[in-house]
Each structure stands twice: as C-alpha cells, then as structure tokens.
Amino acid sequence: MFKVFDERQLAHAPALEMHNGGWTAHNETPSRAELLRERLGPLAPARDFGRGPLARVHTAEYLDFLEQAHARWLAAGREGDAVGYTWPVVRRRPLALDRIDAQLGRFSYDAGTPITAQTWEAAYWAAQTALTALQPLLDGSERAAFALCRPPGHHAGADYLGGYCYLNNAAIAARAARDGGIARVAVLDVDYHHGNGTQDIFWEDGSVFFASIHGDPRTEYPFYWGHADERGEGPGQGATLNLPLPRGTTAAPYLAALDQALAAIDAFDPGLLVVSFGADTWEQDPISHFKLATEDYPVLARRIAALGRPTLIVMEGGYAVGALGDNVAGFLAGF
Numbered sequence: 001m002f003k004v005f006d007e008r009q010l011a012h013a014p015a016l017e018m019h020n021g022g023w024t025a026h027n028e029t030p031s032r033a034e035l036l037r038e039r040l041g042p043l044a045p046a047r048d049f050g051r052g053p054l055a056r057v058h059t060a061e062y063l064d065f066l067e068q069a070h071a072r073w074l075a076a077g078r079e080g081d082a083v084g085y086t087w088p089v090v091r092r093r094p095l096a097l098d099r100i101d102a103q104l105g106r107f108s109y110d111a112g113t114p115i116t117a118q119t120w121e122a123a124y125w126a127a128q129t130a131l132t133a134l135q136p137l138l139d140g141s142e143r144a145a146f147a148l149c150r151p152p153g154h155h156a157g158a159d160y161l162g163g164y165c166y167l168n169n170a171a172i173a174a175r176a177a178r179d180g181g182i183a184r185v186a187v188l189d190v191d192y193h194h195g196n197g198t199q200d201i202f203w204e205d206g207s208v209f210f211a212s213i214h215g216d217p218r219t220e221y222p223f224y225w226g227h228a229d230e231r232g233e234g235p236g237q238g239a240t241l242n243l244p245l246p247r248g249t250t251a252a253p254y255l256a257a258l259d260q261a262l263a264a265i266d267a268f269d270p271g272l273l274v275v276s277f278g279a280d281t282w283e284q285d286p287i288s289h290f291k292l293a294t295e296d297y298p299v300l301a302r303r304i305a306a307l308g309r310p311t312l313i314v315m316e317g318g319y320a321v322g323a324l325g326d327n328v329a330g331f332l333a334g335f
C-alpha cells in the first residue's frame, strides 16, 4: 500500500484545550504521528500541489485568516496559542471585523482548536499529504493508499476550524478526485466523532456521498450535527447518511451499521472511496466511548475493502497513543 507522511506536520503542537470547563493538555499531539511513522514506514513525503486544491473546499477569506492568524495574535500583544472566546452565533451578521478575537470567533466553533505559530504549515502539509496519497488511485497504479495526516481534518468546514481540525484533508482529496474526472466519490467517516465539516462541505453536492458512523450527537461532541434525520439538501438530498450509535457500542452493532453504510455506498457506485479513519473508536480511547477492540480493526477494514473500490484512507482521530500503532496497522492490514 502506498503510504504518505510529511514531517512538516509535526511542528503543530497546541498546548491546551478547553474541556468540560477547564484547560487541559491537548490530546492531538505530535507523538501520535511520530509513533505511526516508526510503525508504518517506509512513508513517501508529500508533493506540493499548492493552494489551489485547498481553495476548492475552503473560502479564500478563511485560508487567509488561518495563514495569518497567529502573526496577528502576536501583533496584538498576545503570547502562546491563539484561541477564541466569543462566537457570532446569536443574530450574527457577516461583519468584516479586524480584531483577532472577533476573527477567531468568526472562523471557529470551539475552544479546543488553538492556532499555533506552526499550525498553517502543518495543516497545509496534511492537506498535501492527502492529495499525494490520492495520485496513484487516480492513475490506477494502486487500489488503496494511506495518508498519515495530522492535524486531522473532518471537523473543519469551508470557513471554520474546530475539533482539532483546520483544513479538511479528506474533503480536499474528495474534491480533487471530482476535479480529476471521477464522477462520483463516497466518503465513509468511521472516526468516533461525527465529521461535521465534511458533511457541511458536501451537503448540497449530489456527486459526493457522505456516510458517517459516530457517537450519538445527542450526548457526544460535536452535538449540533450528525443526527439521523440529516440527509443533505437540494442536489445533495439523500447523499448524506448518518448512523449515530450510543456510548458503549461494541463490535457487533458497529459492524451492522457499517454494513448499512457500505450497502448505501455500493448503491451510489462511486469511482473512489475516501475513508476518514479515526482509531478513537477503540475501547480505551481517553476522550471517546465506543468499545471496539484491537482485533476488530482488520475485520472492519476487510468489509470496507470488499466493496472493491479504489480507497484512500485518511487519518483522523485516535488518542490512546500506546495502542494507536496496533489499531492503525491492523486496519491497514485489512486492505
């Protein structure tokens, strides 16, 4: 399997996240990728496809904000990581405000996703990592490829960051595949958390099917997306499938939901499958609440591989660093 990793992703290391009313050590650490790099190598470095494919998913004003935010934070006299503290949710108007704190609110939806001096560079190379891994699937020289991306991407929307995500790596690759001539692309999101950014990006797009299996947002982050009645709108009506599952879900009901998602994807007949893969469904993940065991990951992967579609696997979450190697290696072994 073609596997891609770029070292420039490692420099992003946010210190703290707001969690349940207090600042705690950030869970999305460089060590996650360092350990996978050792375990999964050899890994090809990313090629640079430039800003064009990013701008096919994210707005120009959001990309400018993300690139410049930390410098503007320092220019405002602040130290450390840039993070917002007020959000224009109530009767918001599209105001072009200059103050960095207003912009942080405008372009984010949580306080768990700080911007460091290295965030733009790391997120840029995460997106390029996904685009690089896509190439051999487009030219038919590989049937499966793995993009070791960090920071992750599936919570980031066209004009917002959140959930440890800044640029939506999976969505950028899916859109690039469409632009590269693949008529229908499916995204299967098997991270513990709902992929709200990916859902929003393709909400009205009938050419990209989005299916997600995740902790029920009635009790789980990100709460405001991922409910079973969300199905897309306009030309995208019916091209979104949400399968929320309760806390404590084990392999048997998980696999039943997976079969339902795979049947819907198969009926859509995609020319490419993008898998947003989070290992935070593991039973001892520190921030998640499913009960999948290490030996379940090859089983999941074999069912996905049985679709027989060219498949790009994009790394999302997974925070039990000690078990990440076995869980990710087991998943990739199923392909």
Ligand code: Q9C
Binding pocket: 017, 018, 019, 020, 110, 111, 112, 152, 153, 154, 155, 163, 164, 165, 191, 193, 221, 278, 280, 287, 316, 317, 318
């Ligand atoms: N400190 C991914 O797995 N937790 N993101 C809510 C904020 C946010 C997880 C509390 C979890 C985001 C890619």
Ligand code: ZN
Binding pocket: 191, 192, 193, 278, 280, 316, 317, 318
């Ligand atoms: Zn997650």
